[in-house]
Amino acid sequence: MPKSASGILVSVNSSEGTYEIAVPSQQARLTGKIESKVSHVSSGKGKDGVGAYQEIRFDWNTVGPVQGTIRRYDNLPVVWFRLRYLEGEFGAGIPFPILSGNLSEMKTFSYQDRTFAPPKYGLAETATPWLLFEPNGQSMIMSPASEFMIAKMFGNEKTSLGVRLNEGLKSIPKNMDQDALLVFGDGIGHTWDTWGLAMRGLYKRTLNQPNADVLVQKFGYWTDNGADYYYNYDLKRGYTNTLLDLKKTYDAKDIPLGYLQLDSWWYQKSINDPSGKPGGVKKNSKLPEGNWNRYGGLMEYRADPELFPTGLGFFQHDLGIPLATHNRWIDRMSPYHQTYLISGVGAVELKWWDDIMEYLLDGGVVCYEQDWLDQIYLNSPEMGTMPGIGDAFTDGMAKAAKNHNLTLQYCMGTPRFFLQGLKYPNLTTIRTSGDRFEPGKWADFIYVSQLADSVGILPWCDVFKSGELGNMILSVLSAGPVGTGDSIGKENASNIFKAILPDGVIVKPDRPILPMDQTYQDGADHRKTPFLASTYTNHGTVRTSYVFAFPRDKSTRHFEFNLRDLGQSGAAYVFDFAKDQSTLVGSDGVIQGDIGEQGYAYLMVLPVTQSGITILGDLSKIVPTGKQRIVSIDTRSTGLSLKIHFAPGESRILIEGICPSLPTVTAIKGSAKLESYDSTTGRFVLGVLAVPSTHSAEFTIAKSGG
Numbered sequence: 001m002p003k004s005a006s007g008i009l010v011s012v013n014s015s016e017g018t019y020e021i022a023v024p025s026q027q028a029r030l031t032g033k034i035e036s037k038v039s040h041v042s043s044g045k046g047k048d049g050v051g052a053y054q055e056i057r058f059d060w061n062t063v064g065p066v067q068g069t070i071r072r073y074d075n076l077p078v079v080w081f082r083l084r085y086l087e088g089e090f091g092a093g094i095p096f097p098i099l100s101g102n103l104s105e106m107k108t109f110s111y112q113d114r115t116f117a118p119p120k121y122g123l124a125e126t127a128t129p130w131l132l133f134e135p136n137g138q139s140m141i142m143s144p145a146s147e148f149m150i151a152k153m154f155g156n157e158k159t160s161l162g163v164r165l166n167e168g169l170k171s172i173p174k175n176m177d178q179d180a181l182l183v184f185g186d187g188i189g190h191t192w193d194t195w196g197l198a199m200r201g202l203y204k205r206t207l208n209q210p211n212a213d214v215l216v217q218k219f220g221y222w223t224d225n226g227a228d229y230y231y232n233y234d235l236k237r238g239y240t241n242t243l244l245d246l247k248k249t250y251d252a253k254d255i256p257l258g259y260l261q262l263d264s265w266w267y268q269k270s271i272n273d274p275s276g277k278p279g280g281v282k283k284n285s286k287l288p289e290g291n292w293n294r295y296g297g298l299m300e301y302r303a304d305p306e307l308f309p310t311g312l313g314f315f316q317h318d319l320g321i322p323l324a325t326h327n328r329w330i331d332r333m334s335p336y337h338q339t340y341l342i343s344g345v346g347a348v349e350l351k352w353w354d355d356i357m358e359y360l361l362d363g364g365v366v367c368y369e370q371d372w373l374d375q376i377y378l379n380s381p382e383m384g385t386m387p388g389i390g391d392a393f394t395d396g397m398a399k400a401a402k403n404h405n406l407t408l409q410y411c412m413g414t415p416r417f418f419l420q421g422l423k424y425p426n427l428t429t430i431r432t433s434g435d436r437f438e439p440g441k442w443a444d445f446i447y448v449s450q451l452a453d454s455v456g457i458l459p460w461c462d463v464f465k466s467g468e469l470g471n472m473i474l475s476v477l478s479a480g481p482v483g484t485g486d487s488i489g490k491e492n493a494s495n496i497f498k499a500i501l502p503d504g505v506i507v508k509p510d511r512p513i514l515p516m517d518q519t520y521q522d523g524a525d526h527r528k529t530p531f532l533a534s535t536y537t538n539h540g541t542v543r544t545s546y547v548f549a550f551p552r553d554k555s556t557r558h559f560e561f562n563l564r565d566l567g568q569s570g571a572a573y574v575f576d577f578a579k580d581q582s583t584l585v586g587s588d589g590v591i592q593g594d595i596g597e598q599g600y601a602y603l604m605v606l607p608v609t610q611s612g613i614t615i616l617g618d619l620s621k622i623v624p625t626g627k628q629r630i631v632s633i634d635t636r637s638t639g640l641s642l643k644i645h646f647a648p649g650e651s652r653i654l655i656e657g658i659c660p661s662l663p664t665v666t667a668i669k670g671s672a673k674l675e676s677y678d679s680t681t682g683r684f685v686l687g688v689l690a691v692p693s694t695h696s697a698e699f700t701i702a703k704s705g706g
Helices: 188-202 239-252 312-319 350-362 373-378 389-403 415-423 439-454 469-477 493-499 517-524
Strands: 009-013 018-023 028-033 039-047 052-061 065-073 078-085 098-100 107-111 130-133 138-144 151-155 160-165 177-186 260-262 267-269 298-303 323-327 365-370 407-410 427-431 458-460 531-539 542-550 558-562 572-576 581-585 590-594 601-607 614-617 630-636 639-645 652-658 663-669 671-677 683-689 696-703
Touching: 009 052, 009 065, 078 188, 107 415, 107 517, 130 188, 130 517, 138 151, 138 160, 138 188, 160 177, 177 188, 188 415, 188 439, 188 517, 239 312, 298 312, 298 350, 312 323, 312 350, 350 365, 350 389, 365 389, 373 415, 389 407, 389 415, 407 415, 415 427, 415 439, 439 458, 439 469, 439 531, 439 542, 469 493, 469 542, 517 531, 531 630, 542 614, 572 614, 590 601, 601 614, 614 630, 639 652, 639 663, 663 671, 671 696, 683 696
Parallel strands: 260 323, 323 365, 365 407, 407 427, 427 458
Antiparallel strands: 009 018, 018 028, 028 098, 039 052, 052 065, 065 078, 078 177, 098 160, 107 130, 130 138, 138 177, 151 160, 267 298, 531 542, 542 601, 558 590, 572 581, 572 601, 614 652, 630 639, 639 696, 652 683, 663 696, 671 683
């Protein structure tokens, strides 16, 4: 097979039963061997969701006849493998591919088969992508590409890597396919992007958008673990009246809530854990005993009548905003086992999912959150040992939610659930860190957000308190949900409005904040340098980067990086939010700083445009150039043209920037006037008024004499 435009060579030696993948530009060479005679070798070409390809097919017989396919894409450094089982009732599956090479000097990274898929510098043998990288950033990623509920990676971290099915499989049906994907790249983040692009292409999935559902579009209130009203309420008010009064309090303070999340307290449960072992009778010993106030599994997915005497729908109507609702595993003693097909503690019958989604739709629910996914898989053995059972669980959930116009959120997922999520466009969000967001969870949250972003799902950090500005910044930079859980009177309106417009819309970056390449390299080498993560907003050629730094070790608080690490070139201004100061950096300059007393540093890196003008944006927001506020920035040699969005009822805002000379401002729609200009720093402030009927304004900025 000829070398592709991306530089990949694929060859098969049928007489020796060997195959080889080579990337000469990276000096990478991986080989595999079939331990039996290869026959029926053929080649072909075509096009799929990843792009145009050429492929080689060949058959062999091990414990039964199988067919292998190796597909090399023309314009991406991607190789796809398929093993097809040509006869039914195989026992355990066989590995394919098994690739060997000089891997011992490469650094390794993957996600563990544990709750929330925590990161690991090493290779976990589960359904996770494996990242291998050199000190110069040359990287490769390999992962399962199908049958995620029963697939896994395997290898020895030194000389081999491969994909196979779970060893405990009882049988494999005829014509079942076992796929794998191998991606090469220059730069760790770039390689992740290529892997994600290819995986999403295979499943025809796009990156989730800012308006994917109300959870990612608007600010919300959460009652899960870590919130003040998690299994807790004002005893004088009762649970539902406490939440209704909270909404009235927010309304009185003009704090917009887009939705309310109801956690596991809202429905009836047992006292048994996922394995069936009894636990305590009460979840909160200070509250009245009831079927809702328990730790155990689901008995009936209905609002507990002790808390919701008029039902879920009436509560939602009185509340006036949509609901997102949580669910656990199905208890082994639940009457659902008598009516529906349940495998272990997870429903695998579509009718069960349709019935509960119908109930939620009638109750004003817009998002269904499936929690305890790791324990459901662990305590439903057929999901890992029988093809199709795990798919019936997740397929049924997604199909029923789609039928009832609900979106989904996964919680407590292992890596295989992230990969499985590729199949479901209505799976909009996924938890990527443990309960109750706080600085000790920041690193894992950002690492696991890499996996979520790659498969097209927006990460959710979990609930925190609105007075915690560091948590608020990271939550906004995640591009996913932003939700707090303060009790009545403890809400911090100032911090909340740093995240949102007056109508509750979150002003966010284009993509989730992810680890910078330097962070992977330092983590692999056990260096104590601060953790660096970044994201961006792109307005055509104007790319604004946002960098968040925090310490891995209290003794090391100094950090530095280069503009090219952010994918930016040319001179730029670095704006320090804590200091409210800008520093000009040349195209090859090093950006450096120190972690302050607040425990983090937050920087915005903004290009100097061809006219010499730099836009800082709406500095009242955590993401000042987010597209929910600045719709577009068009550049030309003499100046800039901006379009601004306003929330309904919002009339005047401030837009700031830097110009080497006194700027000239011309309004096109609405009004834009220069409020101030500092000739020493070049910083200017514009007062911008909206056109009320369109909630927008347009204007140009030019240098004096431009």
